[in-house]
Amino acid sequence: MILDSGQPQSLEAILEGRQWREDAQRSLMDEFPESTVVAIKLNTPGAIKTNAALRAIFRAGLAEFADRAQDEGFCDERWHVYISRATGPEAFVVYKDDWRWVKAVAVRFEDASAMGRLFDIDVMRHGQVGQLSRTDLGMPQRRCLVCSRPAKECARSQTHSAQELKEAVERRYLDYCGTAARRLRCAAKLSGDRAGRASVDGANPAPTEEFGHV
């Protein structure tokens, strides 16, 4: 299964990754104080956070989210894409648009697309404490990957085994990106549409990061 292949990450590495993400977010919010900052990553169970299949999922989902944003007419000011992080692929995008609107589109992507269920999209802006939540917008709570109950309830009570969660991720992967043709189309869409519009800020990312290998 896809979540059995790869290098398990220590808790320390995952916590360092969280700090890195927070620094990147803060840096973008400082640079674009009037804009909405979006942090995009995978939401996968277990200690393995990246491998070829997960990177393919990320590229494909990112392309779909970007298409949805474009359909909404969002104005993107900055993209940072990190495909090769050991703790999982991540991306940050800055939109000029209202953060509530951006969050609503992100929630619809997470809920409506089979691929979206494997993503975590956080939406924030300068001067606001924390991230905008689904509850803030009166939108439904996130559903569990395995069953249809709210994800938080299943996580809290550990309703599902690690194996069940892995199998659920596998199903999503096969549902959405299971055919080579679809994967190729997803990857081509992302490299064609997004790479050209992305840019790197010298102060962010960190020098060890790959950028734009899509």
Ligand SMILES: [Zn+2]
């Ligand atoms: Zn569940």
